Amino acid sequence: MEGPSERHIQQGSVLAITCVVRHPPREAPDHILWFHGTTNIDYDSTRGGVSIQTEKKSRMTVSKLMLSAVDSTDTGEYSCSPTDLQPAVVTVHVQDGQNQQPVKVGPGLSGASFTASVSSNVILVVLLAFVRHHMFA
Template sequence: MEGGSERHIQAGSVLSLTCLIHHPPSQPPHHVLWYHGSTNIDYDSPRGGISVQVEKQRSVTRSQMTMTKVRDTDSGEYSCSPSHLQPAVVTVHVTQGEKR
């Protein structure tokens, strides 16, 4: 997962997580799933505002999950889970802006 194991993002912002999967040239993963905790997330999730893009190249597959207008309930563990490989996990902390 690009960017380390923890992310801090302000409520209302756009969260973008990128997973790079290195593999033999002829063996890309069949699919890449994204999870928030144990819940599968994709463009069809009830939350809305989510897009998932997957780009397969010769020996690297790149998957990016983007979520708009993050809120407190979006805090937690996110994992990128390519088929036949261990998932990569990042913890996201959604923070509120400064109160005046």
């Protein structure tokens, strides 16, 4: 794994996570599922403010999860789980403006990649990005 596996994000921000699965031609995963802990996240989620976009290409499948206006209930592990492959996991900590932990500075604060080998031909990369008007001002 490259970059920190834990992220801190301010309450009210937009959380964006991108999962990229590289695969041989015509061997794309059937589905990419997103989870917050053990709870499946999809457009029907009771949380609301959920957007998932998945694009299949000949050698790559890209799925993007966006959660608007995060709050403390959004803290936890997020995983991208392609069909028949091991998931990649990122831990997110949502902070209110009054109890902020120090924010780790370094590569990937606006986009970090996490890589896990799932077979000799497939690499799973998760990019984590935080978007906000005045991010960590």
